[in-house]
Each structure stands twice: as C-alpha cells, then as structure tokens.
Amino acid sequence: MKLTIERAALLRSLAHVQSVVERRNTIPILSNVLIEAQDGRLGLTATDMDLTIVEQTDAAVATPGATTAPAHTLYDIIRKLPDGAEVELSTGGDGQLTLRAGRSNFNLATLPREDFPTAGTTDLPHSFELQAREAKHLIDRTRFAISTEETRYYLNGIYLHAAKSGEVPVLRAVATDGHRLARFEMPLPSGAEDMPGVIVPRKTVNELRKLIDEVDGSLTVSLSETRIRFAFGATLLTSKLIDGTFPDYERVIPTGNDKIMEVDCKSFAEAVDRVSTISSEKSRAVKMSVAEGAVTLSATSPENGSAEEDVAINYSGPTIEIGFNSRYLLDIAGQIEGDGAEFAMADASSPTLVRDVTDSSALYVLMPMRV
Amino acid sequence: MTTLCRDCFSLLDEPPADGRCPRCRHRRLVAHPELTALSIAHLDCDAFYASVEKRDDPSLRDKPVIVGGGHRGVVSAACYVARLYGVRSAMPMFKALAACPDAVVIKPNMAKYREAGEEIRRRMRALTPLVEPLSIDEAFLDLTGTEKLHHGAPAVTLARLAAEIERELSLTVSIGLSCNKFLAKIASDLDKPRGFAVIGAAEAKDFLADRPVSLLWGVGKALNASLEREGIRRIRDLWPYEEAELIARHGAMGRRLYRMSRGLDDRRVDPDAPTKSISAETTFDSNLSDPEALLAELWPLCETVARRLRKAGLGGRTVTLKLKTGQFRNITRSRSLSSPTQLADILYREGKALLLAAADGTAFRLIGIGASELGPAAEADQPDLLEPDRARRAQVARAVESVRERLGSEAITRGRGLTRPGPGKAPR
Numbered sequence: 001m002k003l004t005i006e007r008a009a010l011l012r013s014l015a016h017v018q019s020v021v022e023r024r025n026t027i028p029i030l031s032n033v034l035i036e037a038q039d040g041r042l043g044l045t046a047t048d049m050d051l052t053i054v055e056q057t058d059a060a061v062a063t064p065g066a067t068t069a070p071a072h073t074l075y076d077i078i079r080k081l082p083d084g085a086e087v088e089l090s091t092g093g094d095g096q097l098t099l100r101a102g103r104s105n106f107n108l109a110t111l112p113r114e115d116f117p118t119a120g121t122t123d124l125p126h127s128f129e130l131q132a133r134e135a136k137h138l139i140d141r142t143r144f145a146i147s148t149e150e151t152r153y154y155l156n157g158i159y160l161h162a163a164k165s166g167e168v169p170v171l172r173a174v175a176t177d178g179h180r181l182a183r184f185e186m187p188l189p190s191g192a193e194d195m196p197g198v199i200v201p202r203k204t205v206n207e208l209r210k211l212i213d214e215v216d217g218s219l220t221v222s223l224s225e226t227r228i229r230f231a232f233g234a235t236l237l238t239s240k241l242i243d244g245t246f247p248d249y250e251r252v253i254p255t256g257n258d259k260i261m262e263v264d265c266k267s268f269a270e271a272v273d274r275v276s277t278i279s280s281e282k283s284r285a286v287k288m289s290v291a292e293g294a295v296t297l298s299a300t301s302p303e304n305g306s307a308e309e310d311v312a313i314n315y316s317g318p319t320i321e322i323g324f325n326s327r328y329l330l331d332i333a334g335q336i337e338g339d340g341a342e343f344a345m346a347d348a349s350s351p352t353l354v355r356d357v358t359d360s361s362a363l364y365v366l367m368p369m370r371v
Numbered sequence: 372m373t374t375l376c377r378d379c380f381s382l383l384d385e386p387p388a389d390g391r392c393p394r395c396r397h398r399r400l401v402a403h404p405e406l407t408a409l410s411i412a413h414l415d416c417d418a419f420y421a422s423v424e425k426r427d428d429p430s431l432r433d434k435p436v437i438v439g440g441g442h443r444g445v446v447s448a449a450c451y452v453a454r455l456y457g458v459r460s461a462m463p464m465f466k467a468l469a470a471c472p473d474a475v476v477i478k479p480n481m482a483k484y485r486e487a488g489e490e491i492r493r494r495m496r497a498l499t500p501l502v503e504p505l506s507i508d509e510a511f512l513d514l515t516g517t518e519k520l521h522h523g524a525p526a527v528t529l530a531r532l533a534a535e536i537e538r539e540l541s542l543t544v545s546i547g548l549s550c551n552k553f554l555a556k557i558a559s560d561l562d563k564p565r566g567f568a569v570i571g572a573a574e575a576k577d578f579l580a581d582r583p584v585s586l587l588w589g590v591g592k593a594l595n596a597s598l599e600r601e602g603i604r605r606i607r608d609l610w611p612y613e614e615a616e617l618i619a620r621h622g623a624m625g626r627r628l629y630r631m632s633r634g635l636d637d638r639r640v641d642p643d644a645p646t647k648s649i650s651a652e653t654t655f656d657s658n659l660s661d662p663e664a665l666l667a668e669l670w671p672l673c674e675t676v677a678r679r680l681r682k683a684g685l686g687g688r689t690v691t692l693k694l695k696t697g698q699f700r701n702i703t704r705s706r707s708l709s710s711p712t713q714l715a716d717i718l719y720r721e722g723k724a725l726l727l728a729a730a731d732g733t734a735f736r737l738i739g740i741g742a743s744e745l746g747p748a749a750e751a752d753q754p755d756l757l758e759p760d761r762a763r764r765a766q767v768a769r770a771v772e773s774v775r776e777r778l779g780s781e782a783i784t785r786g787r788g789l790t791r792p793g794p795g796k797a798p799r
Contacts, residue, residue: 147709148707148709149706149707149708149709150706150707150724151706151708151720151721151724152757155757176756176757177709178709178755178756178757178758179709179710179753179755179756180756181756247757252756252757280746280747280750283746283747283749283750285750349754349762351756365756367753367754367755367756368754369750369753369754370749370753370754
C-alpha cells in the first residue's frame with residue numbers, strides 16, 4: 001500500500017473516526033484504525049465492536065492495499081505535523097506502516113487487516129431521510145435526559161419510534177432517567193412508517209451529534225431491529241441498538257395538570273442558576289412557591305445559608321409549593337429557544353409538564369423533589 | 372524531666388531514683404520532657420471485644436478467648452492470653468484454632484460491644500467536644516486548652532480517664548499522647564495493653580527514622596511496593612527528597628509523605644468526620660458458588676445496610692459488592708445510581724446484578740455489600756417517574772423498621788428473607 005494525502009484532509013477524517021476508539025482496550029486490534037487505499041480513495045474505519053465509523057476521503061493512491069495502525073498514535077502524529085504538509089503512508093515487507101511528511105519519518109507497528117472486526121452486512125429494511133438540522137434538534141432536545149444507570153440499561157439511549165400525534169404520523173425520540181423525561185417529535189419521514197421502535201445507545205448519539213455538527217444536507221437513516229446506520233457525506237456510522245424494551249413512557253406524561261404557569265425562560269433560568277448556588281452539591285434542590293404574578297425561587301443548605309429570588313409569571317391558580325432539581329430545570333430551559341416556558345403542574349408530588357410556548361415539537365416531564 | 376504517676380496522678384519534676392511514686396509507691400510512671408505540653412491523644416481499647424466478654428464472664432479471665440464468627444470466619448479480637456499463642460485479629464479462625472486449640476471461641480455480640488464503646492465515648496466527650504471516633508473502640512481526642520477546666524495538663528486528664536474507665540467499666544485502654552494525630556496513633560500502640568506512651572515533637576524525627584514507611588498513614592501495599600522499587604524502605608529514606616519531588620511523583624500523597632516522614636501532620640481532630648461508607652458482610656460456613664445461594668446471603672446484608680443507613684440518616688449513591696474467593700482474593704464491583712438510596716430493595720437489585728455478573732462458578736467464602744457517596748436521607752429515594760412506588764417503598768421500609776424497634780428484628784420480615792434456611796426458619 002502506498003498513498004499520499006494532504007495533512008488537513010487526513011486529520012479531519014481521522015478526527016472523525018478516532019473518537020470511537022476507547023483509550024483502554026483489552027483487545028489490541030480495537031485500538032487500531034483500519035486504513036484502506038484503492039481507486040483514488042482512502043477509507044478509514046474505527047470500531048468498538050458496537051459502534052463503527054467509516055469515512056472516505058480522496059487520496060493519491062500509488063499502490064492499493066490495506067493495514068491497521070494505532071488510531072490515537074496516528075492521530076497525534078498527524079495533529080502535530082505542520083499545516084499544509086503532504087503525508088505519505090506506505091507499507092513495506094516488514095509489517096510496519098511508514099509515515100513520511102517533510103523531514104519527519106515514522107514507523108508504526110501494525111496488525112493484519114484480516115484481524116480487524118467487520119460488522120456483518122445485515123439487512124437494514126427500513127430507511128428514511130432526515131435533515132441534519134432536524135437530527136441535531138432531535139438529539140439536543142432529548143439526550144440530556146438519557147440515564148447513565150446501568151441497572152436500567154434500556155434507558156441508556158434515545159428511544160426512536162413511529163407514533164401518532166392525534167391523527168398525524170410522527171417520528172418520536174424519547175429519553176428518560178426516571179427523574180425527567182424529554183420527548184421530541186417531527187413529521188414522520190417517508191420510509192419510516194413500519195420501522196420498529198429502537199433504542200439508540202448514548203455513545204452512538206454523542207458521536208453522531210459531533211459528526212453532524214458541520215453537516216448541512218441530509219442523513220440517510222437505515223435500521224433493523226438490532227442495528228442502525230447513519231450515512232452522510234463520506235461518513236458511515238453503524239451501531240448496534242440496545243436490546244431491551246423501553247418503558248411505556250406515555251403513561252408518565254400527565255394530561256390533566258391544570259395549574260399553568262408561564263414564565264420568561266431566560267430570566268427564569270438565570271434566577272434558578274443564581275439561587276441554586278446555595279443548594280447542596282448533591283441534591284441541587286430549588287423550591288418554587290408559585291403564586292399569582294410571581295414565583296419565588298428559594299434554596300437553603302445547612303452549610304451555605306439560604307437564597308431567594310422572585311420572577312414575574314403569568315399564573316392565576318391557587319398558590320402551590322413545589323421542589324425541583326435545579327440542574328434539571330436548567331437542562332430543560334437550555335432547550336427552550338422561544339421566550340416563554342409553560343409549566344403545567346398538579347401538585348408537589350406529581351409530575352410537572354414543561355413546554356416551549358411557541359414550539360410544540362418538544363415536551364418535558366419533570367418529577368418534583370421532596371423539599 | 373516531668374514525670375506523671377498514672378495511679379495517683381501526681382506530677383513530679385524528676386523521675387524518682389527508686390522508680391516508685393513517692394506518694395503512692397506505685398511504679399506506673401511516665402516521664403517525658405514534653406509531657407505537660409502535648410494535647411493530642413489517641414485512645415485505643417485493649418483487645419476490646421474479648422475484654423468485654425471476660426468482664427462479663429469472670430470464669431474466662433485466665434483462658435485464651437477469641438471473639439469471631441463461626442469456624443470459617445476470622446478473628447475479630449483475641450485476648451492477651453490468646454495472643455501469647457500467636458493469635459492475631461483478622462486471622463482466619465482455623466489458623467487461630469490451630470495455634471491455640473484450647474481457646475474459648477465466642478460469637479461476637481455487637482450490641483454489647485457497641486454499648487460499652489458508647490459508654491467510653493461518653494466519658495471522652497465529657498472531657499472535650501473534640502473527640503473523633505475511628506471505630507467502636509478507638510478515638511482521637513484534642514485536649515488543647517483544657518488545663519484550667521480539668522485542673523491539670525492533658526496528660527493528667529488522660530491518666531484519670533484511663534483509671535476511671537478501668538475502675539467503672541472494668542475495661543483497659545492504651546493511650547498515645549503527642550502533638551498530632553499521626554504520632555498519637557503510633558504512640559498508643561507502643562505500650563499496649565494498659566499503656567501510656569508519649570512521643571514529643573522534638574524526638575519525632577529520630578523516632579521515625581528507622582521505622583518502615585508502611586507506618587505512615589496512607590501507605591498501603593501498593594504504595595509500599597512502589598516506594599520499595601525506588602529504594603525507599605525506612606522512613607529516613609524519604610528525607611533526602613524535596614517536597615516538590617515527592618508531590619510530582621505521588622501527587623497529594625507526596626506532600627503527606629514529606630511531612631509525615633518528619634513527624635508533621637496538620638490534620639485536625641474532627642468530631643464530625645463524615646462517614647464515607649456503610650457496609651455489611653458475612654463469611655459462609657462453607658464456600659458457595661451457586662448464585663441462588665449467594666443471593667440468599669445477600670438479602671439480609673442489604674437489610675442490615677439499609678437499616679444502618681436509615682439510622683445514620685444517610686442515603687448512598689454508589690453500591691459496592693464485595694466477594695472473597697476460596698483463595699482469599701478480594702473482588703469488588705460497584706455501580707452508581709441516579710439518586711441515592713437507603714432501600715434494601717434497591718441495594719439488593721444492584722447487588723444482584725453485580726453478583727450475577729461475577730458468579731462464574733468461582734467458590735466464594737465471603738460476601739458483602741456497601742453503600743458509599745453518602746448524602747442526607749432527605750435527598751434519598753426521590754420519586755421516580757418509572758417506578759411510582761419507590762417513595763411508597765421507602766415509607767414501608769421505615770414502617771417495618773419502627774415495628775422491629777418495638778418488637779424485635781424477627782417480628783416482621785420480607786418474604787425474600789424467608790428463603791434462607793436457618794435454625795427455626797423453615798421456608799413458608
């Protein structure tokens with residue numbers, strides 16, 4: 001194998017794939033990136049067995065071939081090369097990968113291409129298009145609520161499924177950790193009608209979100225009951241899905257909450273942030289005393305003291321006191337882009353519904369804390 | 372050199388030539404140039420569990436007594452007679468019995484020891500609010516500034532305390548007196564049992580010079596081995612290093628190594644030192660490898676930990692399972708929860724998942740479960756969207772606890788607790 005490629009192009013591709021590679025690996029080949037050169041293209045593949053990213057980029061291929069080399073080492077080298085450098089990658093008979101750029105010369109240990117695990121080519125019967133912008137929204141609105149708890153492993157991802165909102169078919173993304181729940185929906189793309197409900201793992205969600213940050217066009221999503229693939233530009237991300245049943249989340253979304261508070265989201269979030277400075281590191285509890293015209297946010301901690309702040313609201317129900325984890329409030333407020341947030345409450349111990357007043361695509365459910 | 376009589380508490384300017392107190396004629400004298408200037412003490416009960424047993428059953432007085440769990444357990448405490456045979460605490464019971472076949476083995480009665488320990492602690496707290504318990508039978512005391520209050524130097528107050536505990540509780544203690552916690556703890560070990568040892572600030576460095584580095588607080592097996600690779604065995608071997616060098620190599624521990632090797636320790640005696648973890652464990656009569664059998668052992672431990680958490684007003688965010696294999700290898704596995712818990716159910720659920728992953732047919736001799744990353748009970752077991760009964764379960768657990776407090780621990784129990792066959796506990 002022998003090829004040359006501009007440093008910037010190689011760095012970009014490597015950066016995309018290398019973050020999949022775990023820092024500590026018990027299986028040596030998983031520390032490596034698969035390098036394939038043919039037909040004027042360089043293909044880079046990295047995998048952790050569950051998640052695989054393949055990226056293609058143009059390169060001047062003199063001799064086609066393939067090998068695998070340590071991903072992080074290779075990435076660090078390319079990163080340190082001067083801007084504008086031409087990089088030459090070649091393999092000789094000695095089983096090493098030789099990297100030349102200007103006056104730099106590296107020989108890297110390789111492992112045979114045949115040992116690199118390849119995802120079996122399973123059939124992905126369901127396929128649809130998603131605008132990158134929509135995909136970013138879908139992820140941003142929900143991923144903060146993904147659970148990290150290992151026991152309820154089926155909550156460690158975003159539940160993606162087709163549903164109906166009234167009569168309108170929608171694609172829904174739901175995440176919850178038991179303390180809050182986030183639901184995002186958008187018109188169902190064609191091709192997704194019969195898709196099974198799938199749980200996309202947190203790491204896949206995070207990698208995908210990073211990769212599509214610079215993407216403007218659309219993504220092709222293909223999936224089966226066990227696998228999902230995202231294709232965009234020259235990148236292909238394939239992932240296993242979480243094998244579990246997502247709980248019936250509909251029953252935890254309250255429908256009859258009648259104490260409706262409307263608040264300016266920005267000033268509310270800022271006040272919550274200030275008041276929570278006082279709450280204990282672990283619980284981050286903030287109490288809301290909701291009355292006509294204003295909500296009083298307060299926090300007390302035996303070590304730190306206490307804090308209180310009023311925020312103007314639109315509210316005409318009976319006075320109620322309800323406690324929340326301030327971090328959860330801020331996570332949700334961070335996703336509300338409009339000016340107004342609407343809180344629909346029942347009482348201090350029942351789930352509260354939060355929505356963006358001007359955007360119905362997302363809704364949030366928040367479990368109150370005892371305060 | 373100031374000399375204190377530990378029997379009549381007289382202070383002399385010089386040690387008497389005949390080695391006897393001129394007032395009471397007893398020989399238990401402590402002489403030290405810094406005696407009246409030192410005020411940080413470590414008090415350690417002598418062979419505590421065994422001493423409590425001997426006190427309560429005088430027929431045991433001259434017999435070797437070992438307190439420990441079952442034939443397969445370990446020695447929790449060995450009296451000084453048993454120690455003559457080479458029995459030590461933490462020794463596996465079968466080894467202890469091989470060394471001392473005539474020993475009287477007594478099953479631990481923790482409630483009794485706790486009562487005695489609290490009685491001693493009450494007496495310490497009567498002398499200073501700055502009492503930092505390390506366990507049921509040892510504590511640090513800071514007696515700085517109590518001279519006027521107790522009409523005497525800390526050394527005198529401590530000698531009185533030791534005599535009072537002996538007289539009124541029939542238990543003996545050993546006292547270490549120094550200028551900081553690190554040295555006080557070392558001192559209490561020097562003159563055991565019924566001891567009173569002093570390490571002064573001036574002699575600290577010389578005293579430490581030839582002792583092994585493992586004596587330093589925080590130097591465990593791993594650090595000891597890594598220091599040994601660098602050729603550091605004795606404490607004096609640390610002296611040539613600059614503080615910055617040690618910090619660069621060992622992080623925060625480097626600073627401690629630098630300072631402690633010179634006898635310096637600026638940790639305060641902290642009466643509110645927070646509990647870091649709460650756990651319970653049990654050693655089996657015969658090794659177990661069957662997951663079902665292990666789970667049956669796990670449940671009562673979860674109940675114990677949950678009860679201790681409730682009693683301490685704490686909830687734990689991390690659950691740790693401990694297993695010891697038949698070859699005495701320790702295995703620990705832990706998991707973090709999204710919110711802290713004090714429920715036996717939740718501890719069991721996490722412990723079970725960890726156990727099923729670890730139970731690969733290996734024979735285990737011990738199982739334990741613990742909760743750490745502790746926080747106030749008020750924050751524990753917050754309502755969960757997906758488990759609406761979680762808050763209710765917490766209420767049930769508290770109700771069960773109050774029934775047990777009034778009627779005894781067997782009065783009410785979970786169905787799960789009945790699956791373990793035990794004396795008089797047939798599965799129903």
